[in-house]
Amino acid sequence: MKKIINPWSHKEGYCCFGCSPRNDAGVKMVFYEDGENIVSRWKPEAKYQGWINTLHGGIQAVLLDEICAWVVLRKLQITGVTSKMETRYLKPISTTDPFITLQAHIVEQMRNIVTIAATIENCKGELCTKATCTYFTFSPEKVKAEMQFLGCETEEEETTLPSL
Numbered sequence: 618m619k620k621i622i623n624p625w626s627h628k629e630g631y632c633c634f635g636c637s638p639r640n641d642a643g644v645k646m647v648f649y650e651d652g653e654n655i656v657s658r659w660k661p662e663a664k665y666q667g668w669i670n671t672l673h674g675g676i677q678a679v680l681l682d683e684i685c686a687w688v689v690l691r692k693l694q695i696t697g698v699t700s701k702m703e704t705r706y707l708k709p710i711s712t713t714d715p716f717i718t719l720q721a722h723i724v725e726q727m728r729n730i731v732t733i734a735a736t737i738e739n740c741k742g743e744l745c746t747k748a749t750c751t752y753f754t755f756s757p758e759k760v761k762a763e764m765q766f767l768g769c770e771t772e773e774e775e776t777t778l779p780s781l
Contacts, residue, residue, distance in 0.1 A: 618651040618778070619771035621691055628765070635683030644679060648687045649778060650771050655688045657719045658778040661712040672710040672717075677737060677746050678702065684721045685733040685750035690769040692723055693731065697754035700730075708745040716740050716781045721750075729754045 625631040626638060634643040644665075649656045659680060667673035682699055689697050710717055721735035731754060737746040760766040 618649045618656065618776060619774070620776055621648040621650055621655070621687065622770050622772060623647075624690070624766060624769050635679060635686070644676070644683070646680065646683055646687075647779075648684065648691070649776070650691055651720075653692075653722045654720045655684055655691055655722070656778065657684055657687075658716050658781060659719065660716050660781045661710060661714055663712050666712045670712050672712050674704075674706055677706070677710065678704050678748070680717075680719055680737065681721075681735045681746065681748040682750060684719045685735050685748070685752065687769075688721045688723060688733050688735075689731060689752050689754060690766075691771075693726075693754065694768055695754045695757060696760045696764055696766050697729075697731070697752045699750055700753045701751040702748055704746065704748040706746050708739070708743060710737065710739055710745045714740045717745070718742075718778070724749070729756075 632640045636646050646657050661672045665676045718738045721733050724734050725732040731752045733750045735748045739745050
């Protein structure tokens with residue numbers, strides 16, 4: 618498994634709620650490539666709860682949407698936008714858990730439409746939430762010219778997920 622380098626981490630004005638390390642209100646996700654999967658480990662906190670000690674469903678949707686975007690970035694070396702997301706909440710996630718693990722991979726690609734499956738497991742490895750995201754991808758010309766996206770690479774060394 619290799620850590621994915623955030624291609625926008627040093628870009629002025631970059632403040633993504635999902636992945637910017639500089640957004641104090643954001644969730645600051647970090648991503649890893651593990652074969653066909655993109656993986657992230659994230660620590661729930663009380664400030665993201667819906668009910669007492671329960672991770673808000675909207676935050677879960679943000680986490681799932683964000684990891685799907687990183688599948689497109691890394692696996693297809695392009696950017697895009699979510700056009701549809703179907704989420705199934707199977708089991709509550711506790712904000713007192715030391716971590717949760719997200720995984721996502723491409724299920725299907727037809728021209729510029731990509732279907733991605735994503736999951737969240739609690740710290741015990743139990744499936745809690747799953748989603749299917751449909752992404753509309755932009756042309757390579759558009760992402761280079763308008764978004765300054767030149768690619769999404771990984772660090773050289775193999776690593777493991779952080780224990781948080």
